[in-house]
Amino acid sequence: MTTNRQIHLVSRPQGEASADNFKLVESPVPTLADGQVLVRNHYLSLDPYMRGRMNDAKSYAQPQPLNQVMIGGTVGEVVESRHAGYKAGDKVVGMGGWQEYAVADANQPGMLRKVDTTHIPLSAYLGSVGMPGVTAWYGLVKLCEPKAGETVVVSAASGAVGSVVGQLAKARGCRAVGIAGGADKCRYVTEELGFDACVDYKLHGDLKSLKTALKDACPQGIDGYFENVGGTILDAVLLNMNAFGRIALCGMISGYNGQPIPIQYPQVLLQSRLRLEGFIVSEHMEVWPEALKELGGMVAMGKLKFRESVAQGIASAPEAFLGLLKGKNFGKQLVKLV
Amino acid sequence: MTTNRQIHLVSRPQGEASADNFKLVESPVPTLADGQVLVRNHYLSLDPYMRGRMNDAKSYAQPQPLNQVMIGGTVGEVVESRHAGYKAGDKVVGMGGWQEYAVADANQPGMLRKVDTTHIPLSAYLGSVGMPGVTAWYGLVKLCEPKAGETVVVSAASGAVGSVVGQLAKARGCRAVGIAGGADKCRYVTEELGFDACVDYKLHGDLKSLKTALKDACPQGIDGYFENVGGTILDAVLLNMNAFGRIALCGMISGYNGQPIPIQYPQVLLQSRLRLEGFIVSEHMEVWPEALKELGGMVAMGKLKFRESVAQGIASAPEAFLGLLKGKNFGKQLVKLV
Structure with a gap:
């Protein structure tokens, strides 16, 4: 047996x-x-x-x-x-x-x-051709609704979901900016995955510093944000969002250990007329075929790196x-x- | 002269x-x-x-x-x-x-x-037939998207905007619940404006108490929330939102004096897959004719009280x-x- x-x-x-x-x-x-x-x-x-x-x-x-x-x-x-x-x-x-x-x-x-x-x-x-890939696809395509020329930011950018978000955004003509922890990950995000920039959050321990670093990486402001992390990173992004920006709330890993992490500047949501939506991909099975077709095609062609x-x-x-x-x-x- | x-x-x-x-x-x-x-x-x-x-x-x-x-x-x-x-x-x-x-x-x-x-x-x-009325109409109809049988909550419920939100929600077959400050305002909201319930936030100084009061007033949970106030009230509502709830962010008057008021439990936005959108009505002139037609008709017929x-x-x-x-x-x- x-x-x-x-x-x-x-x-x-x-x-x-x-x-x-x-x-x-x-x-x-x-x-x-x-x-x-x-x-x-x-x-x-x-x-x-x-x-x-x-x-x-x-x-x-x-x-x-x-x-x-x-x-x-x-x-x-x-x-x-x-x-x-x-x-x-x-x-x-x-x-x-x-x-x-x-x-x-x-x-x-x-x-x-x-x-x-x-x-x-x-x-x-x-x-990339499974749940994380479809998660990236749904949040980016359906919630962030990126248009060519816009700036899209994603946290946990070197991860299974984030890496796909940025590459899909690039494929749509956007400026793709990642947030990741450490020089190795940031180098991977820009050099291997082809993002336009990556902010190392470990170099920016406080909100003000992180906000400034994001501003430098996103000179035209942020139009779409794919959130995997929460906490200070979310606040720093909020303070750089353009009017009518869209935020896909996919994960808040920084709060998973129980302690809630507040959004310090919620009034920005109003001032910049932002739309923020939480989602879990298993509730949107209707997009899987379309998403898997694009993702599978890109992986097979070597155009989606992971x-x-x-x-x-x-x-x-x-x-x-x-x-x-x-x-x-x-x-x-x-x-x-x- | x-x-x-x-x-x-x-x-x-x-x-x-x-x-x-x-x-x-x-x-x-x-x-x-x-x-x-x-x-x-x-x-x-x-x-x-x-x-x-x-x-x-x-x-x-x-x-x-x-x-x-x-x-x-x-x-x-x-x-x-x-x-x-x-x-x-x-x-x-x-x-x-x-x-x-x-x-x-x-x-x-x-x-x-x-x-x-x-x-x-x-x-x-x-x-009611001007900017506050159209503000109520836009946030409720276009962002909260109320369906008959759902529960809609509005803060500052006795005010120019809030009073219209609740009456429009009732006209759409919803349970309408207000949040207002003081017994007089709450009585007005239920007895004169016809809301189903009203929570007096002045009786509930802390989040836990307010959360419980809202739960009592909204036994089926909250599907749509029209936010005029922010602060603790927003957190208390968040903790009572049903999955796939919609929040129209119209005002955060509690933070207007400069000090930012955090959202304490942002992870609820993800856990309950909420959609939250900030707006200002002057950017949505396309809805004014339709909104004013409904609002003017209701006022002329005595069906919209203010x-x-x-x-x-x-x-x-x-x-x-x-x-x-x-x-x-x-x-x-x-x-x-x-």
Whole structure:
């Protein structure tokens, strides 16, 4: 009998999340029922939203239940199938969770999707051609509504979502400016991803300094902002927004550890007649086909660049996840499971 | 020669505005040039936006210049005309400023508009059938997008804008809930204006208490919020918003005296996927005809109720304005000039 190694959530964080909140559990791979498919997970995706699920608080999603496998997106290969639509060897993307093997009920819509790895690497379906990519696409295209010649700013610019936002903005004729932590990330954002500029927030510890740095990077002001971070960065951007600017609120990772981080200058929202909208991409499934078509095409053509931080083995997932929350990853954070 | 009494802004407030910032000035009524119209102002409108103009700060509008007549909307009667479109006796609405007589260049579009006082009182063109009414209409209809059965909340509910917001929401089949200061205003909001409930913020000095009071008044949560006030009230509303709620940001009067008032819980904007948009109605002239048609019709039919606080004489304008900023008015604040 094959053993399946899993990571369970065993306690909820008080403040910062820690390795103690997780536990490695071994269990046998179950026998399949009719309609089920057994997937060997090749990659697990680690994403900031998971931190929110660890809390037992009102949010857009149910909390992650204790003593169960942590949820998470995965790509992998079908090893056994009792569903006519799948056969061993098929490459699939799904929500397999933090574990080596996942049993999926293939009759449930949206549980499993076959993917083509001829021109697109399997792991990209967890990044630029997956949930992070569509997140970038939706927030930028539908909420920031960039027009050629405008300036678009994105925080966490070297990350899985931010890197796509800037490259899509460039493709639309915008000036793309990133915000990232550290010289390496900023260099990557401008030199490899092709952003016009990148502000290193670690060089600007206070609002005034960050505001000035953004002003220098955005001489025409900011028309669209894709927010992944919150806190001081959001205030510094607000103070540089042009009239009728649009803000897509995708994440506020800086507040995920529980302490709310205020917006210090909300009156700017009125003075500059800004529109700000929070969203989660799984509620906008209608855009996925259009978004994946553009993203997949760009990746296949080598026009959408990305970087991955890959941890090895399921046991490394908790530490890799805690590092992600602190910005230690560089590019899309994955755990390789094979 | 007729004397024109005016109020000038002579200094900018440091913190709270005060009577010292204003000065009563007498000057002769000028002789008309071709195309000009002389209007005897009957009513001056006092509005919160004027406080913003007193500051020399980046905002959506130019600051009010020092040592000139304070800007302001007026209604009055033409007493002399050198423009073919106007004759003595015509009732007009315009931006006549804080003064008894105004000279308008009638060739400039939007400077002057003739109004019909057969079924609508002249002063209403400064309130429910004027800028405050259209402000309410735009923010509610275009930004809050209320649907029958939803709950709409408005702050400063007994004021010129808020009172219209709630009545328009009721006309669209919504539950309308006001926030106002004091038992008299709350009684007026529910008993005379027909709102379903009104929360007296003066009874709830802290966020927790106000949040609970709003929850009681809005058992189904809040779908649309029309914001005139900001500060703690905005946070209390945010914590009661339903998923996909819409917020029209019209005013943040609580922060007009200079000190920024943070939003304490911005992460709710993301968690509840809210849309928030700041606006000023003068940038949306395209909606005025449609809005004025509905508002004028409702006033003429007695279906849109309003109340006015009327100060007498131009010299009383500064004190009446300072009272408005502190919520001392009850209904639309006017100054009667005849």
